[in-house]
Amino acid sequence: MASDHESALASNVPRPTLEVQNLTTEFVTRSGIAKPVRGVNFSVMPGQIMGLVGESGSGKSLTGYSIMGLVDHPGVVTCGRVLFKGVDLRGLNSAQRRAIRGDRIAMIFQDPMMTLNPVLRIDTQIMEVVSAHYPVDRQTARAMARSALVQVGIASPDERLSAYPHQFSGGMRQRIAIAIALINKPDLIICDEPTTALDVTIQAQILFEMQKLCREAGTSLIWITHDLSVVAGLADTVCVMYAGEIVESGTVQQVLALPRHPYTSGLIACAPSRNKPGAPLRQINGSTPSLLALPSGCAFRNRCDRASDICHTPPPTVDEGGQSFRCFHPMPINKFNESVG
Amino acid sequence: MVARVTVFILRRLIQSVFILLLTSVLVFIAIYAIGDPIDVLISPEADQLERIRIAATFGLDQPLWRQYLLFAENALQGDLGRSFAFSTPAIPLILERMPATLELAVAAMLLAIGLGIPLGLWVGLRPQSIVGKIIMSVSILGFSLPTFWVGLILILVFAVQLGWLPASGRGATQLLFGVPVSFLTWDGLRHLLLPALNLALFNIALVIRLTRAGTQEALLQDYVRFARAKGLTTSRIVGVHVLKNILIPIITVIALQFGSIIAFAIVTESVFAWPGMGKLIIDSIRVLDRPVIVAYLMLIVAVFITINLVVDIIYSFVDPRVRLSGGRV
Amino acid sequence: MSEDARNAQVVSSPALETPMRTFYRNFFSSRVATIGLVGLALIFLAALLAPVIAPQNPYDLATLDIMHSRLQPGERSLDGQLIFVLGTDEQGRDMLSAILYGIRISIIVGFASTTIALALGLLAGLIAGYAGGRVDSLIMRAADIQLSFPPILIALILLALTGPGVSKIIVALVAVQWAYYARTARSAALVEREKPYMEAAVILGLSPLRIIARHLLPNCMPPLVVVAALQVASAISLEATLSFLGLGLPVTEPSLGLLIANGFQYLLSGKYWISFYPGIALLLTIVAINLVADHLRDILNPQLAK
Numbered sequence: 017m018a019s020d021h022e023s024a025l026a027s028n029v030p031r032p033t034l035e036v037q038n039l040t041t042e043f044v045t046r047s048g049i050a051k052p053v054r055g056v057n058f059s060v061m062p063g064q065i066m067g068l069v070g071e072s073g074s075g076k077s078l079t080g081y082s083i084m085g086l087v088d089h090p091g092v093v094t095c096g097r098v099l100f101k102g103v104d105l106r107g108l109n110s111a112q113r114r115a116i117r118g119d120r121i122a123m124i125f126q127d128p129m130m131t132l133n134p135v136l137r138i139d140t141q142i143m144e145v146v147s148a149h150y151p152v153d154r155q156t157a158r159a160m161a162r163s164a165l166v167q168v169g170i171a172s173p174d175e176r177l178s179a180y181p182h183q184f185s186g187g188m189r190q191r192i193a194i195a196i197a198l199i200n201k202p203d204l205i206i207c208d209e210p211t212t213a214l215d216v217t218i219q220a221q222i223l224f225e226m227q228k229l230c231r232e233a234g235t236s237l238i239w240i241t242h243d244l245s246v247v248a249g250l251a252d253t254v255c256v257m258y259a260g261e262i263v264e265s266g267t268v269q270q271v272l273a274l275p276r277h278p279y280t281s282g283l284i285a286c287a288p289s290r291n292k293p294g295a296p297l298r299q300i301n302g303s304t305p306s307l308l309a310l311p312s313g314c315a316f317r318n319r320c321d322r323a324s325d326i327c328h329t330p331p332p333t334v335d336e337g338g339q340s341f342r343c344f345h346p347m348p349i350n351k352f353n354e355s356v357g
Numbered sequence: 358m359v360a361r362v363t364v365f366i367l368r369r370l371i372q373s374v375f376i377l378l379l380t381s382v383l384v385f386i387a388i389y390a391i392g393d394p395i396d397v398l399i400s401p402e403a404d405q406l407e408r409i410r411i412a413a414t415f416g417l418d419q420p421l422w423r424q425y426l427l428f429a430e431n432a433l434q435g436d437l438g439r440s441f442a443f444s445t446p447a448i449p450l451i452l453e454r455m456p457a458t459l460e461l462a463v464a465a466m467l468l469a470i471g472l473g474i475p476l477g478l479w480v481g482l483r484p485q486s487i488v489g490k491i492i493m494s495v496s497i498l499g500f501s502l503p504t505f506w507v508g509l510i511l512i513l514v515f516a517v518q519l520g521w522l523p524a525s526g527r528g529a530t531q532l533l534f535g536v537p538v539s540f541l542t543w544d545g546l547r548h549l550l551l552p553a554l555n556l557a558l559f560n561i562a563l564v565i566r567l568t569r570a571g572t573q574e575a576l577l578q579d580y581v582r583f584a585r586a587k588g589l590t591t592s593r594i595v596g597v598h599v600l601k602n603i604l605i606p607i608i609t610v611i612a613l614q615f616g617s618i619i620a621f622a623i624v625t626e627s628v629f630a631w632p633g634m635g636k637l638i639i640d641s642i643r644v645l646d647r648p649v650i651v652a653y654l655m656l657i658v659a660v661f662i663t664i665n666l667v668v669d670i671i672y673s674f675v676d677p678r679v680r681l682s683g684g685r686v
Numbered sequence: 687m688s689e690d691a692r693n694a695q696v697v698s699s700p701a702l703e704t705p706m707r708t709f710y711r712n713f714f715s716s717r718v719a720t721i722g723l724v725g726l727a728l729i730f731l732a733a734l735l736a737p738v739i740a741p742q743n744p745y746d747l748a749t750l751d752i753m754h755s756r757l758q759p760g761e762r763s764l765d766g767q768l769i770f771v772l773g774t775d776e777q778g779r780d781m782l783s784a785i786l787y788g789i790r791i792s793i794i795v796g797f798a799s800t801t802i803a804l805a806l807g808l809l810a811g812l813i814a815g816y817a818g819g820r821v822d823s824l825i826m827r828a829a830d831i832q833l834s835f836p837p838i839l840i841a842l843i844l845l846a847l848t849g850p851g852v853s854k855i856i857v858a859l860v861a862v863q864w865a866y867y868a869r870t871a872r873s874a875a876l877v878e879r880e881k882p883y884m885e886a887a888v889i890l891g892l893s894p895l896r897i898i899a900r901h902l903l904p905n906c907m908p909p910l911v912v913v914a915a916l917q918v919a920s921a922i923s924l925e926a927t928l929s930f931l932g933l934g935l936p937v938t939e940p941s942l943g944l945l946i947a948n949g950f951q952y953l954l955s956g957k958y959w960i961s962f963y964p965g966i967a968l969l970l971t972i973v974a975i976n977l978v979a980d981h982l983r984d985i986l987n988p989q990l991a992k
Contacts, residue, residue: 086585118588125586130579135601144597145587196587383831387843501976503923505930506965509946509953513962517954524954620836624927628950639931642846650843661834 031102032059033204033236034083039096041075041082043307050307052078054260056096060204060253065230065237067247067268069283070257073304076240079257080206083238084123085113101203119149122197126209128189132181138192139177145196164195169225187218194222198229204236211246223250244287248272256280259305259315266339276339276346278320314343369669373662380658384651385425447652451634456536457527458633461625462618464540464553469560469611474604476561477568478595484573492565499562504621508555508628515551523548525630552629556622560614567610571603578602605672612668616661712985722977729971733790741771741783758959773959775948781959785967788942791935792971795852796922799859804914806860807867812898812906814868815875826872829865837862841928850936855928859921870913874906915979919972926968942968 041053052075060066070076082093085105098105100121105113117123125131132141142161146152152160158177165173168191181189190210197205207226211219227250230237239251247254248268255265256277264277275281282300302319305311314331317323322345331342443450480489516524528545530537539545575581576599584594619634626635634653641649714720732739758773772781814825832840844858878884879902887897928934929943937944942964949960 084586086582088582114588114590116588117586123583123586125579125583127579131583133580133584133598133602135605136598144589144593148587148589148593193583380831387847497976497980498973501919501923501972502969503927503930503943503972505927505943506946506968509950509961509965513953513958517956517958617836620839623838623842624931627931638842639933642842642933645846650846654839654843657836657839 030062032099033062033064033101034238035059035097035099036079036083037097037099039079039082039098040094041078041087041091042094043091045090045308048308051310052091052260052307053082053093056257056260056262058255058262058265060236060238062203062236063231063234064253065227065239065251067251067254068238068240068257069242069244069247069254071242071304073259073307074257075260076242076257077208080123080208080238080240083206084117084121085110086123115149118145118202119200120202121204121206122200122202123206124190124193124197124208124210127213128186128193128210129181131193132189134181136180137177138179138181142177142192142196142199146199149200160199161195164199165192167198167229168192168195170195186214187222190214190218190222191225194226194229198233198235201233202235204238205230206238206240208240209242212241212243219246226250244272244283256283259310260307261315261342263316263343264339264341270337270339274339274347274349276334276336276341276349277316277343278322278345278347279316280341281347320345366670369666373666377659377662381655382425384654384658443646443649447648450649451637451652451656454632454634454637456538457631458619458622458626458635460538460540460549461552461556461622461631461633462615464549465557465560465618465622466611466615468553468557469564469614470608472557473561473564474568474607477565478572478600480565481569481572481576482595484569493569496562496565499558499565502558504555504559504624505628507558508552508625511551511555512628522551524551527632552625552631555628556618556625559621560611560618563614564607564611567607568603571607572599575599575602609668609672612664615664616657619660620657709985713981716981716984719977719981722974722981725970725974726978729789729974730793732786733793736783736786736790739786741780743783743787758957772963773957775945775960776952781945781963784940784945785942785964788940788945788964789967789971791852791939791941792922792925792943792968795855795859795925795935795941796918799856799921799925800863800914800918802856803860803863803917804867804910807864808871808903808906808910810864811868811871811873812875812902815872816879816894816898816902822872825868829868832861832865833869837924838927841924842931842933845928845933850934852935852939855925855934858928859924862924863917863921866917867910867913870910871906874909875902878902878905912979912983915982916976919975919979922968922975923972 036056036058039053039056040051043050043052052073054075056075056079058066058068068076068079078087078091081087083098083105085093087093093106096106100116105116108116132138139158139161142164143154143157146157146160161177162173165176170176170188170191176184181192184192190213193210211222214222223246226237226239229235239247241247251268253266254268254271255262256271256279257263258279264271264275264280271280272284275284279300282298285298286300300319305315305318311318311328313328314320314323317327320327324345326344331344333340333342334346476492480492483489512524515522526548528539528548529542530539530545531541532538533541540549572595581594581598584598589598622631622633623635623638625631626633627639630636637649638653640646641653713723737743772785774780775784810825810829814822840862841858844861845854848854848857884897884901887901892901925934925941926943926946929941930947932947934943935941940948945964946961946968949957949962949964952958952960
């Protein structure tokens with residue numbers, strides 16, 4: 017999790033679009049304080065696609081919300097810096113943050129039926145994201161909305177504009193959400209499992225189109241998912257999250273071909289496509305620990321067969337040529353890096 | 358799609374007629390079968406001959422089912438009998454007083470929506486604030502306190518102590534499309550305010566609660582989060598996104614409450630001496646002037662059924678999910 | 687915290703936490719509800735002891751003296767024996783006594799009608815829910831018809847037909863309330879009917895009556911108790927309204943509503959106490975009941991709190 021910031025200043029390399037440093041979010045509940053996001057660090061360069069991978073409950077969605085400043089009560093972002101093009105978002109007031117949301121940073125959610133307001137027309141919902149940030153008249157805004165629909169591949173856009181969300185299929189609704197996200201040409205889009213609720217074929221289409229649109233526009237993308245195969249096909253870099261922490265990060269080639277953290281290794285091995293026909297499916301023993309009762313030191317140690325006593329203390333971050341991981345007993349480097357406990 | 362909606366309307370229409378019929382039978386039986394209607398009209402010392410004569414005049418000597426058919430036949434022609442006490446036809450008697458009651462009821466409904474929704478929105482957005490808590494406590498009072506009691510206090514405070522508003526009666530009226538209404542004059546409005554407020558109190562509390570619940574629920578929805586992610590201002594999120602979602606159920610409830618409002622006007626009209634149907638019905642009940650009671654009940658039921666029907670139909674047009682799927686949600 | 691430390695905590699926990707203890711703790715944790723309960727207890731006590739503590743028996747016409755009519759609060763009777771703490775009404779009745787007796791009647795009517803309506807509605811709803819089919823349709827149709835009329839109208843008509851009297855008012859109030867309980871009980875019954883323990887009871891060969899009484903009933907009660915608690919205040923309010931309109935309790939046993947009605951005409955001439963104090967008594971009773979009932983609802987069934 018090395019910061020590119022210092023090296024950027026030093027060697028005149030382009031500045032990262034987003035740099036997250038030590039981000040921590042807490043929830044104060046009656047049963048105690050839970051920390052679903054603990055000391056998260058990563059950065060995303062312009063035009064880069066980063067995958068944020070983890071099981072449900074790993075804190076990946078909340079990381080996205082924390083960056084956007086959309087964490088609801090009783091959650092609070094308690095520390096860390098979120099540097100967007102060098103400016104710390106946490107230091108801005110709510111009006112400034114609102115100005116950035118929807119314009120410079122956009123977000124797409126998982127369930128398109130729930131994210132579009134069922135009683136408002138599509139054109140209203142697209143146009144308002146433009147008029148909230150720029151002084152445009154209705155005509156212009158509507159024209160922009162129309163071309164946004166065309167851009168995401170929706171046929172007969174004029175009819176569609178006057179329609180309501182429930183008249184569309186899931187895939188089309190998600191495209192509309194993408195259109196909304198893209199319309200102001202943001203520098204960063206955070207996608208929170210946007211294809212999970214869709215058919216596999218639609219999923220592939222959307223992935224392809226997102227990738228194309230982002231490459232063309234130079235937009236950075238953070239793709240939050242639990243599905244490694246999506247990351248493999250789509251992303252440039254990947255961060256693996258477990259119990260609120262980033263346990264491994266690096267380029268997709270590095271992490272997927274040679275995973276160093278036992279959890280990453282286990283995740284990869286679990287993918288059904290890796291199985292020989294007839295052989296039993298692999299799994300990682302145990303289940304995600306409750307956020308209120310995390311094991312001390314490495315959160316994964318109770319499920320790891322490589323764990324030892326030293327794992328009761330927080331593991332250090334090791335950096336090997338751009339690939340970082342937090343482990344005392346990383347997977348050894350050899351070509352057949354497959355098995356885990 | 359047009360066919361589906363038409364079928365829907367037709368079905369509801371037929372249902373409504375059926376309910377009206379059923380109710381008329383029930384009402385008729387209840388009123389005419391219990392007790393002896395003749396007792397209203399004659400002194401206790403009247404002899405048998407007198408009784409028979411009166412019975413024949415008012416058609417009370419026929420078997421019950423005959424009476425009902427007579428009643429139904431007349432009803433379809435718009436004649437629901439003659440008042441025993443006033444010796445004039447029942448329906449015109451009631452219709453004469455209706456504008457006053459309607460005026461009161463509509464004013465109450467408007468107050469309920471106009472005050473209830475903004476207050477409810479406020480509480481929904483800031484549930485922990487002091488103002489919010491005060492509003493909620495007052496709304497609880499609005500539910501539980503008897504209307505007549507609140508009317509009393511309103512009179513005590515605003516009419517007796519402060520002298521700002523009149524204590525009773527209806528103000529000066531003007532004709533609007535041939536119907537006397539009082540809200541067009543300043544004096545009329547002054548007289549209308551307290552009774553309308555009194556009548557509206559229960560519904561204001563109801564709307565506040567509904568709006569609050571609806572707002573709180575709406576704020577948890579994904580589309581609100583998405584709207585915030587778009588960078589929309591809070592006033593737009595609440596004023597457009599949230600409001601449109603909660604408005605329809607709330608207005609539906611209030612519209613359905615309209616019949617109740619008219620019925621409860623009986624109490625308010627008594628407290629404020631408002632010359633509407635309410636006072637008439639109280640007096641009629643006291644002396645058991647059955648035609649008037651029956652006519653009033655039938656009218657109220659008809660109002661109820663019509664409102665339900667209209668609300669259903671409008672709902673099916675307004676809620677886009679319902680409209681475009683052709684009828685039933 | 688490690689697994690071991692957490693387990694240790696569970697084992698060494700202090701005194702036994704029974705459901706009743708939890709209930710008491712939850713209830714009294716709200717200061718407002720506790721105040722309400724205390725107020726309610728005081729009111730109950732006043733109502734119970736009315737014959738003992740009232741300075742005068744307002745129903746005994748012999749003790750009333752027209753010379754004492756419309757006296758201000760604090761004035762004395764002609765023989766100097768009584769202080770009319772809250773004044774007198776137009777018949778010379780001591781307001782305090784009238785109010786105490788009035789509270790008594792109001793509470794009796796309110797609680798009695800709610801309890802009976804609850805019992806009837808519960809019975810009807812459970813039978814409808816359990817039996818299903820035609821019985822269900824019939825009972826629910828009846829309930830729907832009752833619910834579609836405004837309560838005040840139903841009560842008015844019934845009282846007009848039957849005449850005044852305590853028992854008749856109670857009947858009218860029951861007629862107005864039962865349908866709501868029936869519906870709630872039926873929904874609860876429908877839900878509970880699908881649960882495994884009901885199936886088990888049937889397999890064991892228990893008679894339907896026993897199943898309904900011993901198994902279905904206790905599980906359907908909580909939401910109904912909550913509704914009933916809230917309805918008591920409503921019933922008292924409705925009774926007061928009916929009495930105010932002149933169709934409620936007879937003049938010989940005045941309830942708070944009738945007292946308020948009697949004093950109404952004197953409001954504008956400044957003799958506020960004839961209406962005002964009974965009004966306050968009514969207010970306090972209703973508010974106390976509501977405070978307790980509201981809190982009861984919050985702790986027994988948080989989902990209903992919406």
